[in-house]
Amino acid sequence: MNNERRKSKDGRLGIIVALCELIIVCVVIGISLVVVKLDSNDRDDKKSGKKHSEQEVAVEKQDDEIEEEDVDITEIEVAVNEAETETTEVTTEAVTEAQEVSNTMDDIRSEYILYESDVRYLTEQDLVGLSKDQLRYARNEIYARHGRKFKDAELQAYFDSKSWYTGTIEPDGFSESLLNEYEKANTAFIKEAETK
8 A cells, every 4th residue: 555655656756847847948948939039029120119118028928927937836846845755754654664564573473483384394404403392382383373272281371472372262173174285294294303
């Protein structure tokens, strides 16, 4: 959602900048045309003072239009600055939110012995350095992820201390069918390692 908001604001900012550039080019071209026309008319109409005053009126009118365009450009510049500020605020907000999510995920990951045991097959390398108790906790955290409660008071206390755990299924009511293929294979793999 933040990406969509950021893309939308970036798009609007690009349009505003493009409009500013277009207006500036039009003003420069308009001024150039007025100067060229005045020089040409000045040479041709030196004879007539009336025509000269008409040119002055035209120049004053052109100056008024340029001042109005300057006001428009100023308003656009203010809008661009506001959009840039808003984009910066949104970006800062998004970075802060991402850091908070990352920190939360790091905290949750640190509560697991084998965080990815539900999404990939474990290897011998994953189990290196784990004690028998850690292997037991790692195997049972696969069940705990699905809300299984434990008859063993030590296991129950261990999982109750984890922020991610919510025990909802009594041990006798738990079914292995809740486990995915990785979890089934990993519980067997860890159980085998516990017996070594």
